[in-house]
Amino acid sequence: MSWIGAGIFIAVHGLACYAFPATASIISLAFLTSSALIASWATYRRARASGTPGWSLLAFAQLLWAGGMAANGLVYLALGYETGESIASMLLFILYGVPIIFATASPTREVSPVRLIDGLLALMLGLFFFAHTSVFATIAGASVEGAANLARMFDIENIFIALFALVRLMSCRDPGEREFFASLSIYAMLYMLTAAFINHTQEDTDFGGPVDLLIDLPFLFLALMASHWHQSQRSPTEVPLRLERVIQAVSPLMLPATLLAVSAGLIHIQPVWTMVGFAMATLVYGLRNILVHLSNLEERDRLERLSQIDALTGLPNRRSFDARLHEEWARACRNGGTLAVLMIDIDHFKLLNDGLGHQEGDDRLRDVAETLGRCARRASDMVARYGGEEFVAVLPGINAQQAMQLAEVMRSNVYALALPSPAPAARVTISVGVSWTDRPNEERYETLLSRADTALYEAKRGGRNAVVIAAMPARQTAVA
Incomplete structure (x- = not known):
């Protein structure tokens, strides 16, 4: 993907919708799906080239978003402009945030069982977002108050993603990971602003209008960053030690704290979900702490053994x-x-x-x-x-x-x-x-x-x- 290619994509998107107004909605949905697929392909290629696992998770997130937009297209084809039944697309749009939240809130240095727990917390967070949004169905089919609540939930998810990415960027020393979190931060903020504008000012506008071209921008910009942005500085970045330690200590709390906050938002709508969310956040985070503690003990024992062995000969020192x-x-x-x-x-x-x-x-x-x-x-x-x-x-x-x-x-x-x-x-x-x-x-x-x-x-x-x-x-x- 190049800047010229991105410009051509947006221009063709706009011209196609203008030239064929009767099918502009389907055409626009196809272009929006394609923009996410382009971003997914670019981030996947970057993952293979860089070895930074976050790029793979970001590529998967783009696939989920593309699936949500494709589901919208299928609803349009089957039901015309009746979009109130598009629960599948809503679920995919919510789940889109799960791999990104996991990439930002779960440090890659943790052992596999701990990462698995973090993945479970991220998935639960996505499901609780969906539990909240499913009450209001889709924006087009919801009441004014329901649409506002639904848009607010999307805002919360997007803010969390952007905030988590910025926090990780501030404490990251590794050049490859820092480049990833810098790209993710820029993309997340662009997506957050675009989604907020669409959901709060264009909620009654059907697909196929000029405003759809804005939705292309975060995905195409992400594809450009994944394809072309390679930092020349490959040495570790200096980060204040105190800041690094504070963020390392706080990062494991981001997922359970967010899950508690989202669960609390369901207390007047789905009180049972609130209780389940509180219990799962507490128990799963407790299990995570146990696994981290066991891993730390094993690492301490390993270092103790290494401290007593001569590295050159393998004999005791x-x-x-x-x-x-x-x-x-x-x-x-x-x-x-x-x-x-x-x-x-x-x-x-x-x-x-x-x-x-x-x-x-x-x-x-x-x-x-x-x-x-x-x-x-x-x-x-x-x-x-x-x-x-x-x-x-x-x-x-x-x-x-x-x-x-x-x-x-x-x-x-x-x-x-x-x-x-x-x-x-x-x-x-x-x-x-x-x-x-x-x-x-x-x-x-x-x-x-x-x-x-x-x-x-x-x-x-x-x-x-x-x-x-x-x-x-x-x-x-x-x-x-």
């Missing part, structure tokens, strides 16, 4: 190791158990990084980490990345000889990998420092770590690719 060592030390102190710590370092890792590059260095870290992790087979053992090229293991309930044997298994298994390295051994090797205690109540766990680090230093000073165990501190004796 230093934070996780520190917590585990503190836990095992406390247990050993209570039960009088034993505890060993291994400090492990990849030999000549700087030479490897400088000679082969950091990508190869990362690959070697992952290979060594995987091998070390396989060596610690007991559920109580933990191998973690301590930082840089250093790894560490905590081994509860183990004696000194077993700790040395496991350290030697780790050293030999890494050596057997034969990973190429510019180091003097021409392959990746590790050095291991071992510390062990059977008297946790007589020292601190920091001392155990320090002794393992000292043993690692001795292993490196002795030529690397070696395992060294730290000497046990002298047993404390009581002084008489």
Whole structure:
């Protein structure tokens, strides 16, 4: 769709109605249906190109509106100008707002069950709008007071759509979503003004007159925006953090609050619907809060797990190791158990990084980490990345000889990998420092770590690719 094409469409619409006055109503209904279908096709294509889900919902809304206008055309063909029975078209015009309200009031970041609840609330809102409008049938067939109430309900729906779109636009950072909500805001305001003018000043005018050309404008303008408006700025837009948080907190309330307001409007007409609306808005929103809370708990647990895992190697990180060592030390102190710590370092890792590059260095870290992790087979053992090229293991309930044997298994298994390295051994090797205690109540766990680090230093000073165990501190004796 181009500006010239839009101008031609409007001109042909007007000329066709002028040239064939006897069938102007049917001709105009066909053009109005076509304008919505054009908008639907343009927004659908934009949805496929941009990946922003709101465009698909907007395309579906245009289809519903086109269906409502097509239903009007069928009524004209079947009943002439008696339009009071066109309840089907009224339902489609009301439901037209449902996917748009859903797009504006349901954040895409929410999990699927929450989005489903939002969709149910949007559908219920549309049905309650219809319950209100069905009392007055159609504008043409209603009393003066009924027509005014009916027009007012359409005004309320259109105002809600425009307001919701503007609110989302104000808090949107993502360029694609911001472009969508900007387009929707412009379209919603144009449609709101056009519908208000038609419903309040032309309610007694049949289709086929010059005023119908105004109805084309919002749809053709939407098609133009969907086809041509692509922001050059693709970086996130700066939005005040406080404003963003306020709107994020308020957005979930928009659907149930609107449903409560519309339900309240039925209290003197359909009191049963009012009670149902109040109950459903409360219960469904409560269910939504439960689902959001469960999702937040799952996300918190996931982030907690990620915070304890080293992203490069997949092993527990230093934070996780520190917590585990503190836990095992406390247990050993209570039960009088034993505890060993291994400090492990990849030999000549700087030479490897400088000679082969950091990508190869990362690959070697992952290979060594995987091998070390396989060596610690007991559920109580933990191998973690301590930082840089250093790894560490905590081994509860183990004696000194077993700790040395496991350290030697780790050293030999890494050596057997034969990973190429510019180091003097021409392959990746590790050095291991071992510390062990059977008297946790007589020292601190920091001392155990320090002794393992000292043993690692001795292993490196002795030529690397070696395992060294730290000497046990002298047993404390009581002084008489």
